[in-house]
Every structure is written in structure tokens, then in C-alpha cells.
């Protein structure tokens with residue numbers, strides 16, 4: 595384990611959670627990391643078809659936000675969605691089997707990476723059209739308010755998607771009607787091969803709600819405790835009936851945009867520096883070791899436990915049968 599040059603500050607201000615909670619975050623982030631690594635391998639083996647966008651590097655964002663939600667809240671995101679599903683409590687087996695297009699998948703193998711849902715876990719996709727989930731997520735917030743069910747909508751979007759016109763129509767309505775929606779901008783610094791500064795006239799994305807009186811804050815998205823703290827504050831504002839809130843998470847994706855990415859828009863050094871100095875999983879582990887909150891063995895045991903879950907999901911995703919052709923015309927419309 596190389597510790598030289600790493601930042602091992604505890605993070606998250608004074609209210610550091612107890613050890614059990616910290617280990618829960620560690621476990622959740624590691625599950626996403628290992629799951630995504632395995633999905634990448636299965637893709638390379640030709641077992642996953644279509645597009646596949648990995649979340650590696652961004653794990654602290656969804657883990658920290660999820661930590662302050664309740665089972666009443668709704669989550670919606672883009673196509674970079676496997677981590678969000680796992681964080682919502684969807685089973686690794688069902689997610690992996692959907693990636694391989696099998697019956698045991700969350701959309702019975704008919705949706706694939708970008709089209710998976712779980713009403714039970716209140717995860718509403720998985721959307722391939724850049725920015726489309728923002729008005730949809732705002733609609734979910736409208737439903738929460740209309741039904742007075744006490745839930746909020748957490749709507750994730752990217753730094754590229756934030757320049758879409760539909761985002762601002764949604765912001766206006768969300769603020770006008772004081773909808774319970776938390777917009778999370780996952781600023782991973784690139785939209786495919788385009789760096790934020792090449793596409794955005796103003797790169798302070800947390801201020802994008804200013805014209806609509808939506809408060810916004812920039813957050814270190816590589817530190818799960820800072821994410822959680824910021825999310826708790828934003829969610830308290832929303833649950834108090836004060837309307838929407840924007841959090842811009844400064845994060846980084848380690849892998850290519852999708853599985854085919856020429857990687858010519860950034861240097862290997864840039865990626866390696868982020869991995870070495872800012873990795874969210876290493877950061878939490880090292881801070882816990884530094885503060886004497888856990889020993890190496892604890893992390894080794896968790897590593898094993900996670901490896902096991904992921905291996906089982908990979909096996910399941912290959913043993914589950916493919917959908918029957920008769921399923922082609924089912925599940926297309928849902929009566930609600």
C-alpha cells in the first residue's frame with residue numbers, strides 16, 4: 595500500500611460518523627468499484643452488448659447522497675447508472691444479468707445497461723438521452739408534492755447535460771412550484787471527449803440555478819463524508835418545503851466515456867494523478883487507518899465479501915437464460 599503523497603485528512607468536518615457507518619460507506623463504494631471492473635471484463639469478453647458506461651472514480655458521490663435518503667425518495671440518473679442502482683439497494687445479480695441481456699435482469703434482459711428500473715427501490719432509470727432525466731426527475735418531484743407522500747426526487751445529471759435547454763425549463767418549474775428536488779451535477783470534468791471549459795461559458799456549474807433562485811454549492815465529490823454532509827444540508831432545505839437545491843460534485847471518471855473511447859482528450863498522467871491522490875475508496879480506508887478506527891484485516895475481510903458478491907453476480911449473469919422471443923412485445927406500456 596503506497597501512502598506517500600496521499601491526503602489522509604479525515605474530511606467531513608467535526609461530525610465524523612461512527613466506525614460502523616464509515617465501514618458501510620467503504621463497503622458500498624467498493625461494491626460499485628468491483629462490480630464495474632467486472633462489468634468491464636464481461637464487456638471485453640463479448641458478454642455485454644450495446645453501450646456500457648462505467649462509474650469507476652465517482653463512487654463517493656452516489657454513496658454519500660444515498661446515505662441521507664429514505665425509502666420514500668426517488669432517484670433518477672443518466673446512462674452511467676450501475677452505481678446508482680447498487681446504492682439504491684438493487685441486487686448485483688439483477689443488475690449484472692441485465693447487462694448481459696438475461697431473464698434474471700431487472701428489465702428481464704430487454705433493457706440493458708441504460709434501461710433498468712426498480713419501482714420497489716424507487717429507482718427510475720437509466721436514461722440514454724443526455725439531459726432527459728432532468729425534466730423526468732422534476733416530474734417525480736411534482737408527484738411527491740402532489741401526493742404529499744413526504745418523498746423527494748434526487749435527479750443526477752452530468753457536466754455536459756447541464757448545458758441542455760430542457761434543464762432550465764425544468765429548473766424554472768421546480769423553483770416556481772417549490773418542488774422537492776435535489777439536482778446533483780456529477781462534474782466528472784468531461785462530456786465524452788469535451789472538457790468542461792470547452793463547452794461551458796461559465797464553469798461554476800453550481801450557480802446554474804441562480805436565475806431561478808435555486809441555491810447551489812460546490813462539493814468535493816471524491817470525499818464521501820463531504821458529499822454526505824452537503825447532501826444532508828440540501829435535503830433538510832428541501833424537506834422543509836423550501837424548494838429545489840443544486841449540488842455540483844467535483845469528481846472524476848477513471849475509465850473512458852464508454853467502452854470505446856480513444857482517450858486522446860486527456861493525458862495518462864492526469865488520470866494517474868487523480869487515482870493516486872484523490873481516490874475516494876483509498877481516501878476513506880487510509881483516513882480510518884490513520885485515525886485507528888480500523889485495521890488492515892477489516893478491509894481485507896470486506897474486500898473478500900465484496901469479491902464474492904460480484905463473482906456470484908457474474909456467474910448468475912451467464913447462467914440466467916436469454917429472454918424468450920415472445921417477450922419482444924411485452925412490458926412496453928405500463929398502466930398506472
Ligand SMILES: Cc1ncc(C[n+]2csc(CCOP(=O)(O)OP(=O)(O)O)c2C)c(N)n1
Nearest residue numbers: 674722723724752753754755782784785786
Ligand atoms: C441528446 C443527446 N445528445 C448527445 C448524445 C451523445 N452523448 C452521450 S453521452 C454524452 C456526454 C454527456 O456528458 P456528461 O453529461 O458530462 O455525462 P458523463 O458521460 O460525463 O457522465 C453525449 C454527448 C446523447 N446521448 N443524447
Ligand SMILES: [Mg+2]
Nearest residue numbers: 752753784785
Ligand atoms: Mg461529464
